């Protein structure tokens with residue numbers, strides 16, 4: 071984590087209690103709270119888990135016990151461009167695992183991991199709901215259907231181009247700011 | 248309560264509906280063309296948002312007045328993005344266009360909306376009968392369906408309750424409010440409705456049980472957890488017409504006497520969560536849900552709970568545990584949730600499709616519903632038909648239609664010249680059926696008898712190029728990971744089943760494995776507490792039974808007949824056909840496995856090849872030189888020539904994991 075990122079995380083942590091306030095302290099709030107925390111930080115940091123355990127007055131181990139049971143929760147930060155490869159039934163029969171492997175090879179990380187620069191992370195998901203387009207991968211929120219290994223290179227080029235365009239725009243805007 | 252004709256639920260609803268119709272008329276009753284765009288997940292994934300933007304932009308550029316109406320999904324996923332253009336002034340009926348890209352959208356604005364030419368070559372069909380353009384109803388994909396649950400999907404805007412009201416929505420709730428709870432339960436019983444969540448439990452009986460419970464604080468829950476990794480009809484229903492489910496939920500609450508309701512939607516379905524939340528707020532604002540529904544003394548608080556993605560949480564007792572804030576582990580039944588459920592209170596849990604079937608039953612009568620489908624399975628079934636079919640998507644058919652009719656007549660059969668091999672029905676709990684079963688009627692009991700089950704309603708059609716053993720392995724991999732770990736048979740048994748299947752698919756299967764799979768599978772079924780373990784071996788047991796020869800080929804010959812198991816297949820380049828100097832396959836190989844032979848043709852380095860098949864796609868059809876074989880030993884060995892220096896660098900990135 072670079073210094074800027076740990077700074078923002080400290081800030082997020084500071085504002086956590088105020089986001090917790092609307093939730094009651096009954097046990098049935100646990101999962102909605104965890105969902106809120108994950109939305110807030112984009113993952114479940116250890117420090118936040120302690121605050122949640124105190125809020126509900128239950129052992130920290132209980133909080134982890136529940137959080138690790140469900141697929142939705144992650145304990146490492148995702149990349150800025152989270153890649154989700156669908157390995158649902160339709161995507162599996164159309165070779166979704168080959169797509170996953172290609173992303174893994176290209177980025178040098180495995181499913182569930184984040185690149186060192188926190189740009190990308192890879193995750194497998196089950197059925198995105200557009201099986202007619204199988205195999206499917208998501209980059210951020212964008213769904214890419216009919217994926218093929220040869221399309222992956224193009225995807226990264228596009229992300230790079232978009233990033234450079236955004237930077238150029240930012241630079242252009244800066245003088246007036 | 249004292250009800251004069253002016254304040255009966257029906258008259259209140261009539262007033263609400265009048266206002267909705269007026270508002271809709273004010274917006275829709277213009278001569279301007281109307282453009283209906285499908286914006287559910289599948290549409291968006293196919294680029295429907297770009298299409299919508301292109302329409303808006305083109306309309307602005309051409310200065311044309313037109314109304315864009317966003318609707319949900321009508322189930323025709325093969326045709327997305329779907330657009331229906333209703334342009335009365337052109338003299339044409341409303342027209343269904345398929346695969347409307349941004350470019351096509353611009354073209355249609357210019358040529359059809361401005362020019363009056365509907366571009367017949369792009370038309371899929373008219374949506375109504377007429378003399379000019381053949382109607383879509385002439386296609387089996389449309390006319391063989393029977394829409395009860397999905398009737399309004401693709402017609403109404405899911406974010407606008409007025410649409411649903413104007414189409415007759417909430418009429419069944421008003422009627423149910425004038426009935427006694429006993430009458431409602433009796434109507435549902437008489438309709439023969441069975442739960443669409445998988446097991447087909449009679450809904451009326453479940454409601455009666457809960458209605459009879461005397462405990463306070465009853466709860467009704469809509470199960471939209473949809474854990475099957477290859478099914479998406481519940482999501483589509485919620486994204487396309489959430490009110491029909493909500494109306495059913497309210498009728499259920501009225502029948503059993505509940506004041507609290509929960510819609511349990513998976514968090515992975517953000518669009519569905521948003522649309523349902525909004526639908527509840529809109530209905531509450533009009534007094535259709537919430538306090539004092541339609542002027543009566545009925546109250547119903549509905550909350551949306553986001554499921555956190557565990558397959559087992561679709562199981563009703565696990566679902567309850569997760570709402571209570573615990574790990575979603577099933578508990579023993581009885582007591583059934585209908586007696587003792589959420590926080591110990593009587594709880595009715597029904598699937599989305601079950602609840603969405605309720606309003607039409609109340610509206611049109613139990614006899615009407617019972618007449619659809621078969622004697623023991625009344626009504627309709629919704630399947631998401633995917634895989635190797637020409638027209639994949641959601642299909643709603645009356646129960647009793649055969650698999651053959653569904654797959655071949657309605658969905659167009661297997662594309663290309665590849666023949667049909669198998670169909671997997673019911674997701675991870677279901678089974679894999681062979682061609683011999685194609686004449687099986689689709690209903691709860693016939694499917695169970697064949698070894699599959701209705702399950703979630705996921706249906707994957709497989710051509711000759713697919714492998715039932717690999718699909719069984721895929722589902723076991725899923726259920727093994729999703730087993731909550733409570734029962735030993737399920738936790739460890741599925742792990743062993745998976746291990747054996749894995750070894751078979753990589754060519755290390757043993758002669759005794761078939762026997763072992765059978766035995767273990769039956770033991771897991773007997774020894775597990777909940778439906779997950781009880782059904783997890785189904786994909787293995789059915790494929791063992793109906794595709795024994797496939798298992799034998801994998802074990803004895805190390806051959807995968809469908810050429811899906813990567814360890815048992817190999818690609819090679821036919822040097823007779825390969826064109827000297829052509830480099831088409833080189834660039835596309837992700838692992839630099841393709842090399843140039845001394846004769847300037849290409850060869851594949853089997854040690855580096857990950858068998859992605861890209862070279863086969865890239866090879867120009869006039870050469871068609873790439874071959875795929877199984878067993879892998881059939882591929883001729885072509886040595887890589889001693890490397891020139893430049894190439895040595897290029898191959899310095901080693902393949903990370905050879906399969």
Ligand SMILES: Cc1cc2nc3c(=O)[nH]c(=O)nc-3n(C[C@H](O)[C@H](O)[C@H](O)COP(=O)(O)O)c2cc1C
Nearest residue numbers: 442443444470473474561562563597598601778779
């Ligand atoms: C492992 C497992 C997963 C299930 N998943 C779902 C599901 O995703 N959606 C659903 O409606 N029912 C699911 N069920 C069935 C529910 O337990 C329950 O029977 C159903 O929601 C009752 O509704 P119905 O009577 O309308 O079918 C699942 C059952 C098991 C054993």
Ligand code: FES
Nearest residue numbers: 156158161198201
């Ligand atoms: S299986 Fe991948 S989108 Fe459905």
